[in-house]
Amino acid sequence: MADNSEDGPGEEDASSPERQCAVTRERLPKAAMLRFVLSPDGVVTPDIQERLPGRGVWVKADRGAVEIATKKGAFARGFKSQVTVPEGLADLVERLLLKRCVDTLGLARKAGQAICGYDQVRDALRDGFPAFLLEAADGAEDGRSKVYFLAKALYSDVKVAGALSAPELGMAFGRDRVIHGLVRRGPIADSWEIAYRRLTGFREAPELTWFQETGR
Secondary structure, rough: OOOOOOOOOOOOOOOEEEOOOOOOOOOEEEEEEEEEEEEEEEEEEEEOOOOOOOOOOEEEEEEOHHHHHHOHHHHHHHOOOEEOOOOOOOHHHHHHHHHHHHHHHHHHHHHHHHHHEEHHHHHHHOOOOOEEEEEEOOOOOHHHHHHHHHHHHOOOOOOOOOOHHHHHHHHHHOOOOEEEEEEOOOHHHHHHHHHHHHOOOOOOOOHHHHHHHHHH
């Protein structure tokens, strides 16, 4: 991770797990925020992996917060200099977060920590508690409900990620489309969750309402 001892706004302890949002002034865990740095030519640049050098400005991982930061001059204040904000910065952040999600899932797949396929997921559920169920945003309700309620019958507090489309999930698994997937518990799953939670600040998380009407 980058040395964030010079991160704004204000003086920040590099070891602190929290940062102050340049827009809302909230102090939040870094996992719920996004770091931005300036390129050598003064362009505001998302630092999704928090590795880029230099002073950082932190903004809540939320589309509205990034748009307000763009419109209200929060980046210029945070960096204490004139800056250039790219047009469509919030959309750029969403694309980068999606790439981070896909890349992390790809790593999990190569490490044997993520699988896909309806039958494979159902079998894996019987082998152990998953970190996440992956259900395509554009998948059929019947299939995802069967997978979810099997998981719920076996375990409590099953997490579902449904913000990625079938083609987007497919990119992680080297396929054209993936409807059902599963991430096993472990360090890669922890990284995936951070990336996914940030992504859902920029696009809808349909899993929040998928299973409410069933009463189960």
